Amino acid sequence: MKPAPFTYHDPTTVSELVSLLGSLEDARLLAGGQSLMAMLNLRLAQPEHLVDLNTVAGMDGIEASATGLRVGSMVRQATLLKNAGPNTGIPVVGEALRWVGHFQTRTRGTIGGSLSHLDPAAELPAVSLLHDAELTVEGPQGVRRVPMREWPRGYMTPNVGEHEVLTSIEFRYWDEPHGYAFEEFARRHGDFALVAVGALLAVSDGVITRAAVAIAGATPTPARLDEAEKALVGQAARPDTFRSAANIVRQREAMSDAYTDARYRQRLAGVLTERVLMKAASRAAETEEDR
Amino acid sequence: MPDTRNITLTVNGEPMAAQVETRVHLADFLRQDARLTGTHLGCEHGVCGSCTVIVDGEAVRSCLMLAVQADGKSVTTIEGLADEDGMHPVQRAFQDNHGLQCGFCTPGMVMTLTAYLGENGEPDDRDIREAISGNMCRCTGYQGIVAAGLQAAEELRGGI
Numbered sequence: 001m002k003p004a005p006f007t008y009h010d011p012t013t014v015s016e017l018v019s020l021l022g023s024l025e026d027a028r029l030l031a032g033g034q035s036l037m038a039m040l041n042l043r044l045a046q047p048e049h050l051v052d053l054n055t056v057a058g059m060d061g062i063e064a065s066a067t068g069l070r071v072g073s074m075v076r077q078a079t080l081l082k083n084a085g086p087n088t089g090i091p092v093v094g095e096a097l098r099w100v101g102h103f104q105t106r107t108r109g110t111i112g113g114s115l116s117h118l119d120p121a122a123e124l125p126a127v128s129l130l131h132d133a134e135l136t137v138e139g140p141q142g143v144r145r146v147p148m149r150e151w152p153r154g155y156m157t158p159n160v161g162e163h164e165v166l167t168s169i170e171f172r173y174w175d176e177p178h179g180y181a182f183e184e185f186a187r188r189h190g191d192f193a194l195v196a197v198g199a200l201l202a203v204s205d206g207v208i209t210r211a212a213v214a215i216a217g218a219t220p221t222p223a224r225l226d227e228a229e230k231a232l233v234g235q236a237a238r239p240d241t242f243r244s245a246a247n248i249v250r251q252r253e254a255m256s257d258a259y260t261d262a263r264y265r266q267r268l269a270g271v272l273t274e275r276v277l278m279k280a281a282s283r284a285a286e287t288e289e290d291r
Numbered sequence: 292m293p294d295t296r297n298i299t300l301t302v303n304g305e306p307m308a309a310q311v312e313t314r315v316h317l318a319d320f321l322r323q324d325a326r327l328t329g330t331h332l333g334c335e336h337g338v339c340g341s342c343t344v345i346v347d348g349e350a351v352r353s354c355l356m357l358a359v360q361a362d363g364k365s366v367t368t369i370e371g372l373a374d375e376d377g378m379h380p381v382q383r384a385f386q387d388n389h390g391l392q393c394g395f396c397t398p399g400m401v402m403t404l405t406a407y408l409g410e411n412g413e414p415d416d417r418d419i420r421e422a423i424s425g426n427m428c429r430c431t432g433y434q435g436i437v438a439a440g441l442q443a444a445e446e447l448r449g450g451i
Contacts, residue, residue: 002314002316002319002335002354003314003316004314005293005294005314006294006313006314007294007313008294008296008313008314008357008359010359030357033355033356033357033360034337034352034355037316037336037337037354037355037356037357038336038337038355040314041316041335041336041354041355042336050313052357052359052360054360078349101425102340102424102425103350103407103422103425104340104343104350104351104352104403104406104425105337105352105355105425107349107350107351108351108352108355108356188424189421189424190424190425
């Protein structure tokens with residue numbers, strides 16, 4: 001066996017879970033285990049207590065409302081993928097999920113686990129930013145709602161207290177018909193992205209009326225690309241517009257690490273931005289024709 | 292005092308009850324407690340895919356799941372694929388297409404493709420490559436494995 005000894009807890013309800021979290025020190029929450037189990041096996045994490053979320057009832061629901069899709073934090077990535085197809089209002093989530101690990105890891109991996117682990121290169125935080133998701137966090141002090149933009153607090157540090165747990169996330173639908181796209185580059189399919197970019201684009205009579213662009217892998221936390229979005233809205237949905245937005249993205253600072261250097265990441269960021277904007281615009285044109 | 296739990300599960304169709312230390316992962320449980328050493332352990336941190344087994348119909352990496360989490364579940368390992376009529380179509384396809392050399396990655400590859408083909412009946416070459424992208428093989432160069440996947444898909448569709 002690989003993990004260091006811990007005490008295992010398997011609460012069955014959210015209230016049991018929350019009271020447990022309030023009483024334990026040095027506890028880690030086990031969701032799908034696709035990152036934490038590896039960290040336990042490598043003994044990079046040696047918590048005193050391991051709280052299993054897989055036994056908690058009611059954290060794996062998917063519920064559509066008029067404004068958005070609420071997804072329990074324990075919904076498996078494979079399940080979310082089946083619920084994020086072309087006509088679900090969040091197809092960009094489905095497109096991004098194809099890049100998340102492999103199909104054997106998506107069967108266990110969860111949306112909440114990915115958001116809480118907050119790897120800088122992870123795809124799900126980036127698409128959550130695109131859809132201005134609202135996260136529900138519960139703890140002994142009560143329930144908090146956190147906008148996705150305020151979720152990343154720093155490198156792999158989500159806005160969740162030591163005694164709190166992410167219980168659900170609501171992706172907000174866009175009212176306007178729009179195109180979407182998500183692209184990334186990794187050395188091997190399923191590896192962490194060197195850079196990933198996603199975009200949503202609403203176009204009316206050839207003019208961009210609303211834009212969301214988000215990036216992962218380039219900086220210590222995923223981010224919305226506000227400057228590029230500003231450069232898009234009000235402009236013609238044309239290749240030169242996308243190129244100028246991509247140039248803005250290319251100027252952003254990027255990180256260097258063992259995989260590659262900052263300059264290459266910046267170059268990828270620009271190329272991928274241009275590519276997703278082209279694809280999103282062509283899909284936006286299709287939705288416009290459909291109407 | 293080690294932290295232990297009693298679990299009951301089904302392994303390859305046989306019911307099984309055991310007391311497990313909670314920190315034992317499913318792969319170690321299968322190899323050491325169930326004595327089924329067909330499930331291989333390569334990296335033990337979710338990268339190589341060697342330990343892939345099928346839990347309640349879905350392919351999972353058994354090094355990234357605790358044995359205690361398999362309580363009440365049905366686990367299929369490579370030992371559970373063949374029946375009295377002989378090898379499973381996926382196993383036979385590996386043999387036919389030289390899909391293995393040293394054999395270390397083979398159980399993970401076979402379990403991965405078995406689960407994948409169960410849900411995706413008509414894969415093309417690219418789909419098979421994506422399906423096995425989470426499994427590493429250092430001998431074959433993958434060509435034989437991809438060919439095996441395509442043959443097995445056709446056979447499972449009833450084409451052969």
